[in-house]
Amino acid sequence: MTDAYEKHDRVLVALDCIIFGFDRQDLKLLLIKRNFEPEMGKWSLMGGFLRKDEGLDDAASRILEDLTGLKNIYLEQLNAFGAVGRDPVDRTVSVAYYALVDIHKHDKELVKKYDAQWFSMDEIPELIFDHTEMVQSALKRLRYKASYQPVGFELLPVKFTLPELQQLYEAIYDTTIDKRNFRRRILSMDILINTGEKQKEHSKKGAYLYTFDEKKYLEGVNGGDNFKFKSSIS
Amino acid sequence: MTDAYEKHDRVLVALDCIIFGFDRQDLKLLLIKRNFEPEMGKWSLMGGFLRKDEGLDDAASRILEDLTGLKNIYLEQLNAFGAVGRDPVDRTVSVAYYALVDIHKHDKELVKKYDAQWFSMDEIPELIFDHTEMVQSALKRLRYKASYQPVGFELLPVKFTLPELQQLYEAIYDTTIDKRNFRRRILSMDILINTGEKQKEHSKKGAYLYTFDEKKYLEGVNGGDNFKFKSSIS
DNA sequence: GCAAAAGTGTTACGAATACACCCATGA
């Protein structure tokens, strides 16, 4: 430990983004078709390399923006992946981030340029390197996050119906939820505002459009981080 | 993205270990006194640099062993820390790991060699760089982990009493727990075996010594990772 | 016999689940 820093190995640090979206039906992932070797033509997460003069979070934002054209997106670090052979070309450590985006807002030209495509979670193709593991980890984290914080704000358009919000949660957890219980729980959180308008595209009766009460929503997001000792130790 | 890898920046990847121990009273952290610049003489987490030919987890184990002499210790990655100026000497990305060790088992010679010392959580000194942030993050993670998995096995000696185990949880959560509720919950997990022996050092009546039922303990550790949608969204 | 820590059960409250019918409307 008395070595000068100069003696130590330097490695490439990559960033990979697991980009989640929701099309009012399925939870989806944005993947790109790799246009360079190795593994050219295979599907991959959007990634890039860390530059010396930028922080990890900044680099992840940059890479996300490169593909989607979107700024100020919800982005959270997952983990570093650093097995020796994970990238066959060179020793790289990859830091994975997951992003929640409104699927309708991304820049379709950029996505085309990268040969990118949205995939439903149950149709994810084989991915390069350890990207499948990263996706699994991201889904787990998203489920965890959604279990103690509201997540709709990032994934839904400004106005949405309760059946749509329920569909989002059902997609995240790949399950079905009782309508009455869902509505009671969501509404009791007191973060939704009924706009009074109705969405009539999907039903004859029409469903009320809601928006998030941004202030209360953020309180919910910022709190809820304290774990107590409870018997859910299991 | 069509660049050859060669064009990209290479950076130092460091590893820092947040080492938790428990002395039957307080939750403690093992820190070293830095014997090189910058910040020589200040307290720091045990750290080191990633070598090209080893994985991240391996590097963290190596660094942990360097300080404690211990192998096969519970070690889990927290996060990568990568703000630009976090190490004033050079651009480094640090991957933080936290470890749970039996405080009585470490190699005291090694610890002396590194000028290391155990600190109670409420007496942690000022740390270099972003190490304080890493410690906070580790404590949060430990609390989270302990909320859905048993953690005593890694932090306690083979035989321990229920009051000691309770003291451990109270230390982790910095709170008090009702004795009757605690015992009921822990015992209902069905992972403890009463050895029949009594510990008489701390009381006249004596408390039963328990051991973990390793098989059932590991089932508990490996499960409990599925998050459901519940109203704890808050 | 008394101080000190170990050990033991019951009640009450709140959250989660299960469950079935009416409503509004366009075709």
Added chain:
DNA sequence: TCATGGGTGTATTCGTAACACTTTTGC
């Protein structure tokens, strides 16, 4: 008028939290 999806309430179960006294034994 009927098919479709939207909207609503109640009863039960289960987990969590609150709470006080008895037991053992070394001094």
